[in-house]
Amino acid sequence: MTLARSRHDYDEDDVRVRPGRRGSRPRTRRRPAHESAAAGFVTAVDRGRYRCLVDGHQVTAMRARELGRKGVVVGDRVALVGDISGEPDALARIVRVEPRRSALRRTADDTDPFERIVVANADRLVIVTALADPEPRPRMIDRCLVAAHDAGMAPLLCLTKADLAAPGDLLAVYAPLEVPSTVTRRGEDPAELRKLLAGQVSVLVGHSGVGKSTLVNALVPEASRAVSQVNAVTGRGRHTSSSAIALELPDGGWIIDTPGVRSFGLAHVPPDGLVAAFPELAEGAVHCPPNCDHLQPDCALDNWVAQGHASPGRLDSLRRLLAGRDEDPAG
Ligand SMILES: Nc1nc2c(ncn2[C@@H]2O[C@H](COP(=O)(O)OP(=O)(O)OP(=O)(O)O)[C@@H](O)[C@H]2O)c(=O)[nH]1
Numbered sequence: 001m002t003l004a005r006s007r008h009d010y011d012e013d014d015v016r017v018r019p020g021r022r023g024s025r026p027r028t029r030r031r032p033a034h035e036s037a038a039a040g041f042v043t044a045v046d047r048g049r050y051r052c053l054v055d056g057h058q059v060t061a062m063r064a065r066e067l068g069r070k071g072v073v074v075g076d077r078v079a080l081v082g083d084i085s086g087e088p089d090a091l092a093r094i095v096r097v098e099p100r101r102s103a104l105r106r107t108a109d110d111t112d113p114f115e116r117i118v119v120a121n122a123d124r125l126v127i128v129t130a131l132a133d134p135e136p137r138p139r140m141i142d143r144c145l146v147a148a149h150d151a152g153m154a155p156l157l158c159l160t161k162a163d164l165a166a167p168g169d170l171l172a173v174y175a176p177l178e179v180p181s182t183v184t185r186r187g188e189d190p191a192e193l194r195k196l197l198a199g200q201v202s203v204l205v206g207h208s209g210v211g212k213s214t215l216v217n218a219l220v221p222e223a224s225r226a227v228s229q230v231n232a233v234t235g236r237g238r239h240t241s242s243s244a245i246a247l248e249l250p251d252g253g254w255i256i257d258t259p260g261v262r263s264f265g266l267a268h269v270p271p272d273g274l275v276a277a278f279p280e281l282a283e284g285a286v287h288c289p290p291n292c293d294h295l296q297p298d299c300a301l302d303n304w305v306a307q308g309h310a311s312p313g314r315l316d317s318l319r320r321l322l323a324g325r326d327e328d329p330a331g
């Protein structure tokens with residue numbers, strides 16, 4: 001997969017490496033401290049407490065001061081010291097966050113003024129859209145596709161509630177984008193989705209009411225118990241919490257639900273990054289006039305599509321996104 005960013009380093013808050021006062025070697029060259037630390041996988045984060053899986057058992061941890069401003073998010077691979085027994089009241093310390101393979105970002109909005117990484121190291125973004133009740137919102141899907149590309153994750157379109165409306169029209173809109181898709185309906189086991197997710201770390205995203213919890217409950221029989229255990233630790237209910245939670249899939253892999261994140265704005269994705277999310281169009285954009293915004297008549301992409309190098313639907317999708325970069329991400 002081509003990445004939109006030249007920034008292949010997904011750790012935005014620790015890229016600056018300051019040389020020591022006396023010009024000693026950069027800090028990253030030093031031997032890592034805590035060589036005997038245990039490896040953990042962060043499955044939930046809330047109010048400064050991190051739930052980590054260490055050797056198959058759950059450990060509650062806090063950040064060690066030495067992490068500085070470094071954020072820790074669900075999906076992070078971390079190194080832990082201190083009490084990793086997992087006993088009630090035991091508290092370990094996270095002393096290191098391993099480099100991230102991918103980083104899903106949310107944009108600033110009314111509920112949170114900062115752009116933040118919400119999930120690290122996930123492979124897939126599952127864009128959950130109901131075919132009816134609520135009505136599908138294609139622009140939200142487009143935005144999620146770019147967010148997936150920007151994050152370094154593969155998208156999967158999951159169309160729910162096929163018992164209420166047929167998926168044909170929506171699938172036709174997205175067929176040219178060659179995004180894999182799966183359709184689910186009430187009363188039917190989501191077997192295809194289960195197969196697609198096995199062995200991977202996937203993030204579910206979608207508007208309220210599209211059926212995410214229904215899917216999670218079907219995929220992870222223990223889901224409600226796992227969620228209430230986390231809430232027992234953090235003292236919050238699922239719907240009031242804005243943090244993500246990772247649940248282990250019976251066939252291997254993880255599904256990460258992100259209750260507070262329903263869509264993604266693109267304000268943090270530069271226009272070049274948007275175009276890069278459409279590799280076969282990016283190739284044609286080299287023929288555009290300098291600083292082309294790809295919305296004017298002299299844009300070379302119309303010709304590129306006319307020559308059959310890319311589908312008209314893909315160009316439409318790109319232009320919808322370019323024209324609406326600053327729109328309300330929930331739209
Ligand atoms: N007809 C129909 N209804 C469904 C289907 N899947 C879920 N629902 C219903 O849609 C409603 C919302 O489903 P949830 O699973 O709670 O949706 P959600 O995406 O988790 O919603 P939030 O928790 O608000 O984000 C519930 O009443 C479900 O029973 C489906 O395939 N068909």
Ligand SMILES: [Zn+2]
Nearest residue numbers: 288292294299
């Ligand atoms: Zn152009």
